[in-house]
Amino acid sequence: MSDSFKTGRARPAYGELMTPRLDMIGIVVSDMAASLAFYRRLGIDVPAAADSQPHVEAALPGGQRIGWDTEEVIRSFDPSWTRPTTDGRVGLAFLCDSPAEVDSLYAELTETGHTGHLKPWDAFWGQRYAVVLDPDGSGISLFAASRTAGTAEASEPASPTA
Secondary structure, eight states, X not given: OOHHHHHOSXXXXXXXXXXXXXXXXXXXXXXXXXXXXXXXXXXXXXXXXXXXXXXXXXXXXXXXXXXXXXXXXXXXXXXXXXXXXXXXXXXXXXXXXXXXXXXXXHHHHHHTTOOEEEEEEEOTTSEEEEEEEOTTSOEEEEEEXXXXXXXXXXXXXXXXXX
């Protein structure tokens, strides 16, 4: 038998093969204080002292992290970075306890100046669903199991904007 058959496949010089795992969701922000205030209202625990920091991280349930970096931080290691001019391609979704919470949270956020993108509606997939934009224009979904889950009475999506 050849030696290669006996020893198996070659491994990387550094040891065992590694499997990447999602550890942190990163968000680039124009105004750290405004962004953190928005995400605090969605239940993420971030101390008030973080508002003036250029990089902030918070632990999420399940061990993952969410982080915010100012545009200046990103440009410090990627001088060619520019602010996107189109809608975001990554969205965050926040589970609410009830359809009423989706409605009240959407109302609170839009009444305090955040842009509503989709008013709350009963989606055909069985959720009360809404989308509000964070201070940098990223779509943030709010959802809960719908009162009409399992019935054919779910409504069409609401027209965009608050």
